Amino acid sequence: MVRAVLFDLDGTLIDSAPDLGAAADKMRLERGLPSLPCERYRPMAGAGARGMLGVAFGMTPEHPDFNAFREEFFTNYENCLTQRTQAFEGITDMLASLQLRGLRWGIVTNKAARFTDALVRNMKLLGDAVVVISGDTTQYAKPHPEPIFEATRRLKLEPFQCVYVGDDKRDIDAGRAAGMCSLAATWGYMGSHDVTTWGADAPLKAPDCLLDWLDGRL
Known part of the structure; x- marks a missing residue:
């Protein structure tokens, strides 16, 4: 039944x-603070500016300077967003296999369009996505299901004809709320989170496990 x-x-x-880490670390260096290794930033990469500023400065959105720091971070990130970013191992082959099976694929992210669009333009791999929904495409962001509904509308498919794959509980919550099977990508930025508590239809240990799931072998 899966079409996309x-x-x-x-x-x-x-x-x-x-x-993402480099954009926040640049702010530290410009303030005379020592650099932090990428591995300090990695577990919070999925939380965007909030996560990066939390690691770099221990700053929360309630801090009076948070908005100014966030805009500075956004500017830094915009200037470097494709310098070190790459597809996870196995993603290119997995996406190629989906296309060989006649399955379309798309992106539903909470990342703002100003960054998503630039990544899609500059990373050849992402240019094959048939639909791209950013965090500000609709009135809501995940875990609300509306971004996923918008993707299915653009694909002219029903939610049950699609499956959603993400590395955060909000992804699983959004997919389930939209009425589609939702799979947990455990190769991402999960950190120490226990994926078994998320309610995912299945955990995927590696990108090619998606193909096993589609074939009923997982």
Whole structure:
């Protein structure tokens, strides 16, 4: 019954942690603070600016300077967003296999369109997505199901004809709320989270496990 596969972006299709971390680390260096290794930033990469500023400065959205710091971070990230970012191992082959099977695939991310669109333009792999929904495409962001509904509308498919793959509980919540099978990508930025508590239809240890799931072998 599956006609299309929808994916989260950061932590699922691409490893953007090095560029996200570099954007925040530049802010530290410019303030005379020592650099932090990428591995300090990686577990929070899925949380975007909030996560990166939390690691770099211990700053929360309630901090009076958060908005100014966030805009500075966004500018830094915009200037480097494809310097170190690459697809996770196995993603290119998995997407090629989906296309050989006649399955379309798309992206539903909470990343703002100003960044998503630039990544899609500059990363050849992402240019094959038949639909791209960003965090500000609709009125809501995940875990609300509306971004996923918007993707299915553009694909002219019913939700049950699609499957959603993501590396965060909000991805699973959004997919389930939209009425589609939702799979947990455990190769992403899950950190120490226990995926068994998310309610996913299945965990995927590696990208090619999606093909096993589609074939009923998982």
